[in-house]
Amino acid sequence: MATSTLPGTTRKSTHRGAQGAGGRLAAHAFLLVLTVAFLAPVAWALLSAFKPANLIISDPLVFDPRTVTLDNFRRMLADVPLGLGFLNTGVVLLVKGSLTLFFAPLAAYGFAKYDFRGKNLIFGAVLITLMLPTIVLIIPLLLQMKELGWVNTYQALILPGAIDAFAIFWMRQVIAAVPDELLAAARVDGCTEFGIFWRVVLPVIRPGLAGLAVLTVMNIYNDFVWPVVVASSDRMATLQVVLSTLAQNISGNRIGADYATVTGELLAATSVAILPLLVIFIALQRHFINGILSGSVKG
Incomplete structure (x- = not known):
């Protein structure tokens, strides 16, 4: 028809x-x-x-x-301790990032899949800390670091903020979408509670974890306020602290350096510092986008 x-x-x-x-x-x-x-x-x-x-x-x-010339880079490497800044930032990034990516999902797993007394109250308290400006916490944290004798140490750069409230919130939303039937099946098979988290939950939430990893790397790499307060010595300066004192270092090491020379070295140092983030984001952008989408829906 x-x-x-x-x-x-x-x-x-x-x-x-x-x-x-x-x-x-x-x-x-x-x-x-x-x-x-x-x-x-x-x-x-x-x-x-x-x-x-x-x-x-x-x-x-x-x-x-x-x-095209490399003179700005040659002068910058001679005047600025950029290598030390990269080293300190790398140590902090590796250890602090590892702590965040392990303990934040573990805490989020407890909030998402277990029922216990005061769960909502505790989770609400965690979320409230997101509303506190960083500047409010600096003085109490600095006094604690002084009492512990951790000023100008890696401990002070790494431990405060390693278990981030936003990371817990992010991973809770992602883990909440994991079917409870998977966890029940693992328990029937005799898997321990931590084994369920490690062998069942983590493989399922890899996209969300990858998205959190990108954000964590960017936050730690770009952090300036806390490192400049707690690590005042040149020996413990992170990359962002080194970049903030570039003009003084260049002028101090090169007496009579003019504005053009300082600007050229500043741009060279900034270019070197920005390249790792660009490479990481370009390489992991697909995982980052998938991670955001994985936490946007539940069920």
């Missing part, structure tokens, strides 16, 4: 399709403009780091490949 399509229906469908294509085009154009706006400063800093110092000031918006 032959079927016929009404002309009006065809025109409406075509019109809707054109509207949909136009909307997608407008959305892509808007996102492209946002991408350019966000990446333009980063691209300018990276390219300017390879320009002669005097051209950074005289022609800041012009990049001539014929003038």
